Amino acid sequence: MTTKLLKSIGIAVGGWAGSLVLFFPIAYMVLKSFQTEIDAATPSPKLIFTPTLANYAEAISAGVGPYAVNSIVVVVLSTLIVLVLAVPAAYALSIRQIDKAQDALFFFISTKMMPIAAGIIPVYVVASALGLLNTLTVLVIMHIGMNLPLAIWMIRSFMQEIPFEVLEAASVDGASGRRVMFSIILPLVRPGLASTALLCAVFSWNEYFYAVNLTTSKSTLPLFLQKFLSFGELYTAHVAAVATLVSLPVIIAGWLAQKSLVRGLLFGAVK
Amino acid sequence: MMSTLTKARPEPAEQAPSGDLSRADRWRLRGPLLPALVFTLVLTQIPFVLTIFYSFRRWNLLAGGEQGFNWGRNYVDVFTDPIFWKSILNTLLITGVSTIACIVFGLLVAMALNHSFPGRGFARTLAITPFFAMPVAVTLFWRSAMFDPTFGFFGFVSRTLGLPSVSWLSDYPLVALIILLTWRFCPFALLIMLAGLQGAPQDQLEAAQVDGAGWLSRFRYIVLPHLRPFIELASLLLAMNLIQTFGEIALLTAGGPAYATTNITFYIYLKAFNAFDFGFASALGVVSLVLTIALVSPALRLLSGIFQAEGRR
Numbered sequence: 001m002t003t004k005l006l007k008s009i010g011i012a013v014g015g016w017a018g019s020l021v022l023f024f025p026i027a028y029m030v031l032k033s034f035q036t037e038i039d040a041a042t043p044s045p046k047l048i049f050t051p052t053l054a055n056y057a058e059a060i061s062a063g064v065g066p067y068a069v070n071s072i073v074v075v076v077l078s079t080l081i082v083l084v085l086a087v088p089a090a091y092a093l094s095i096r097q098i099d100k101a102q103d104a105l106f107f108f109i110s111t112k113m114m115p116i117a118a119g120i121i122p123v124y125v126v127a128s129a130l131g132l133l134n135t136l137t138v139l140v141i142m143h144i145g146m147n148l149p150l151a152i153w154m155i156r157s158f159m160q161e162i163p164f165e166v167l168e169a170a171s172v173d174g175a176s177g178r179r180v181m182f183s184i185i186l187p188l189v190r191p192g193l194a195s196t197a198l199l200c201a202v203f204s205w206n207e208y209f210y211a212v213n214l215t216t217s218k219s220t221l222p223l224f225l226q227k228f229l230s231f232g233e234l235y236t237a238h239v240a241a242v243a244t245l246v247s248l249p250v251i252i253a254g255w256l257a258q259k260s261l262v263r264g265l266l267f268g269a270v271k
Numbered sequence: 272m273m274s275t276l277t278k279a280r281p282e283p284a285e286q287a288p289s290g291d292l293s294r295a296d297r298w299r300l301r302g303p304l305l306p307a308l309v310f311t312l313v314l315t316q317i318p319f320v321l322t323i324f325y326s327f328r329r330w331n332l333l334a335g336g337e338q339g340f341n342w343g344r345n346y347v348d349v350f351t352d353p354i355f356w357k358s359i360l361n362t363l364l365i366t367g368v369s370t371i372a373c374i375v376f377g378l379l380v381a382m383a384l385n386h387s388f389p390g391r392g393f394a395r396t397l398a399i400t401p402f403f404a405m406p407v408a409v410t411l412f413w414r415s416a417m418f419d420p421t422f423g424f425f426g427f428v429s430r431t432l433g434l435p436s437v438s439w440l441s442d443y444p445l446v447a448l449i450i451l452l453t454w455r456f457c458p459f460a461l462l463i464m465l466a467g468l469q470g471a472p473q474d475q476l477e478a479a480q481v482d483g484a485g486w487l488s489r490f491r492y493i494v495l496p497h498l499r500p501f502i503e504l505a506s507l508l509l510a511m512n513l514i515q516t517f518g519e520i521a522l523l524t525a526g527g528p529a530y531a532t533t534n535i536t537f538y539i540y541l542k543a544f545n546a547f548d549f550g551f552a553s554a555l556g557v558v559s560l561v562l563t564i565a566l567v568s569p570a571l572r573l574l575s576g577i578f579q580a581e582g583r584r
Contacts, residue, residue: 022380029416104308115559145315208521209518
């Protein structure tokens, strides 16, 4: 009995220790964000200090606002368009099972394996010719391309889980394809759609490569962070505040999506 | 493979046997797929074709002069460039070591989280947080608050333990980068490992325990074979992301010192947008594309293996 108790204590300690190691830098970041730069730049971490909101105030007055608005616009537009394109595609690849569905799915997945840097020069040249450099439009387009394969992949696996009998019953009742889609399939995959959308939103919110290469002033939050720093000065507490501010929305989205995220990513294949 | 898949799932009600379909009907069935397919084709394939075209041209915005076909000169330059080879080696190291570290650490934490203990759900939620936090933000934070030899947390720990203080970013930049990437992507491996462990065959495990098998042999002969597809899938997804690492490099070390942390993605960026040598950078892009295809082809075969398993289910 004692060994069993020891074992479960060991497991609890191990689980908490592992989780806290992973979470520690985030907690440390939030802590530092409430310190003055002087308090943040001590050789040993200062745990007792007078908290300040000055770093947050400074971030806001440094103009985080417009970048935040840009980020929200890009995230919302790209995620919506991804869903509009991905739902019919996933439907064709799972429920309708068209010819060569497998090949099409592999094509989508394979585009995620291609190095993004290998295509950036033409994208830059074409965007420049079309006058799209330094616009949100080009970011929206690239984010759709980035998230679409993932969304198709996840939504397909959620649709795959709809019992065949449900669809058969509907078609015996004479429901049209459109009706089946809107009154049966979509309500059934709604939790899956929500987590897919959240994940796409997280990736779009965090995206840096396209932002830094295709935009300068009219850009999203990752670029604000990069510009906000003035090197040579003390900046840990400032970085901590901005980092906390911009990470908070996506961390919450991730927490909400965590359970169905795994289910969708595993294709419903390995169970 | 197609046949195993269709067997797994009964013929959908909507679909007539495909032999009876006219050409027009087939296109009608494919209809819903086309917008996404065309969009992805245009956005991903045309740039690659153009990259190949550019890679055969002299096109340096800073050097000026005429653009024009230069007989593969860019490729000669790429393959004789020592920094190119260094960046390939760095890419392999960063991707390989971080992937393995993520899987090992993720599996360890997942094994603990797979048992119930007080606050397990909360611990899991905390553990996966680094994966969602904005990479640019946490990278900047790590650079000053974790890695800085004087003010950083690691410096504090080594001083407390009486060890010499290490300047991570100048002395061990690649290690520092791998630590950061492992921390960021480990939660992802953890989630997949946890899903795998939760489906482990409990009856076999209990039977083995009754038969007196120790935990190590239970793990090796029952849990590990069951986890194999999960480990493969997680490694594939991690490697796909890590091979493209960019933001962490740009903001942690800027690829330095002396290209010590420059991977192929970052080198393309440097050549294209710092040196403005579009021809050379395009040739780099083509080479990286070919290398990636060579590396991920086995991975794609692995994926199709997973799909076959799905068919057999």
